[in-house]
Amino acid sequence: MEETHFAPAERSRPDELERQKKAIVANTSLKKVLDAVPEAVLILNKQRQVVYFNDSARNIFNTNEIITPLGLRVGEVISCTHSRETAGGCGTTESCAFCGAVNAILLSQRGQSVVEEARISLQNGDSLDLKLKASPYFEGDEVYTVFSLTDISDEKRKEVLERTFFHDILNTASGLSGYSELLLEASATEIDEYKEIIHRLSRSIIDEINAQKLLIDAEKNELTTTPVQVNSLEMLRRVLNFYGKHQASFEKSMIIDANAESVDFKIDDALLARVLSNMLKNALEASDKGATVRVSCRKSGDQVQFSVNNQNVIPREIALQIFKRSFSTKGKGRGIGTYSMKMMSEKYLGGLVHFETSEASGTTFIASYPREPVLKFL
Numbered sequence: 001m002e003e004t005h006f007a008p009a010e011r012s013r014p015d016e017l018e019r020q021k022k023a024i025v026a027n028t029s030l031k032k033v034l035d036a037v038p039e040a041v042l043i044l045n046k047q048r049q050v051v052y053f054n055d056s057a058r059n060i061f062n063t064n065e066i067i068t069p070l071g072l073r074v075g076e077v078i079s080c081t082h083s084r085e086t087a088g089g090c091g092t093t094e095s096c097a098f099c100g101a102v103n104a105i106l107l108s109q110r111g112q113s114v115v116e117e118a119r120i121s122l123q124n125g126d127s128l129d130l131k132l133k134a135s136p137y138f139e140g141d142e143v144y145t146v147f148s149l150t151d152i153s154d155e156k157r158k159e160v161l162e163r164t165f166f167h168d169i170l171n172t173a174s175g176l177s178g179y180s181e182l183l184l185e186a187s188a189t190e191i192d193e194y195k196e197i198i199h200r201l202s203r204s205i206i207d208e209i210n211a212q213k214l215l216i217d218a219e220k221n222e223l224t225t226t227p228v229q230v231n232s233l234e235m236l237r238r239v240l241n242f243y244g245k246h247q248a249s250f251e252k253s254m255i256i257d258a259n260a261e262s263v264d265f266k267i268d269d270a271l272l273a274r275v276l277s278n279m280l281k282n283a284l285e286a287s288d289k290g291a292t293v294r295v296s297c298r299k300s301g302d303q304v305q306f307s308v309n310n311q312n313v314i315p316r317e318i319a320l321q322i323f324k325r326s327f328s329t330k331g332k333g334r335g336i337g338t339y340s341m342k343m344m345s346e347k348y349l350g351g352l353v354h355f356e357t358s359e360a361s362g363t364t365f366i367a368s369y370p371r372e373p374v375l376k377f378l
Contacts, residue, residue: 009088023139035054042077042147042149050077053069074102076090080123105134115133119324127324130151131150132150134148169208172208179194228269230269232304235276236276239276240280252289259298261299278337281337282337283363287312293310305368308364311362
């Protein structure tokens with residue numbers, strides 16, 4: 001019996017799958033109805049394996065008579081990143097406990113019709129947002145799940161990008177407006193102070209706009225990388241300097257670790273700066289007042305490794321979802337920072353991003369990149 005951390009791992013024998021498939025196909029009325037609907041529809045057995053899929057699913061999954069989803073589970077069909085983490089496959093990892101797809105299927109097996117949304121991180125670094133419906137279906141003496149899925153990734157992507165952008169830029173613009181009004185009645189001493197703040201806020205607005213454009217291009221697969229010579233310590237100083245007076249750093253400290261190493265390497269510096277900025281901003285926002293965020297860099301074989309540490313711990317239920325697009329502890333439509341740093345690093349820079357969290361050490365996000373350039377044209 002395969003080990004599982006959530007749903008049962010057992011699967012049907014091949015001859016049993018073939019028998020179930022024939023039973024469904026023999027129901028010509030059902031087949032005609034399912035093939036007529038525009039949504040991708042799968043029929044799953046008790047072991048959550050595909051025993052039938054309609055024409056729309058065939059087109060979406062690029063299946064044919066030789067290579068089909070038959071016998072696979074939903075996460076395996078769509079190449080969910082968690083579907084290969086355990087021998088039991090889809091539904092058997094810790095992360096699966098928070099998956100809308102698996103939970104909808106399990107509820108349907110208890111007799112409920114369920115509509116859910118699911119965020120799926122794919123093995124190629126992309127991400128899917130799906131609208132799902134799972135309903136019980138009886139064929140003879142057996143209970144199946146009719147499982148339909150609609151890709152709403154574009155809708156969710158637009159929602160998250162717009163809400164994040166408007167939230168961040170309105171905060172900065174409000175600050176800029178406030179100091180502009182103070183400037184009208186300021187003394188000579190105050191003018192010197194306010195003009196520096198106004199200049200910084202103006203730069204922040206431009207940075208937010210450029211960051212939004214960069215993310216949109218990355219999401220649309222229109223981003224190209226231009227490697228240049230970069231020094232790791234200089235890059236960290238550049239990012240820390242930008243956030244030195246950022247509102248996220250108010251009453252918090254940022255330091256470069258004394259053991260940080262100076263490493264020369266080639267990479268797209270604008271994209272790397274954006275990733276490190278997201279890492280630092282997330283660490284600052286997760287930190288309490290008076291806390292210290294520690295950043296570092298070092299050479300690790302043929303890689304250069306950046307790390308950002310804060311003193312707080314990420315709860316397990318959040319840690320399992322943290323790289324999913326649109327997942328956030330900050331409210332609806334606010335999840336983009338951790339997703340974007342991972343997506344940009346792994347899809348465009350040839351890097352890897354992960355994190356470690358514990359009571360003893362707090363939370364450390366780690367990004368590793370090859371010291372030789374990785375050109376990416378999509």
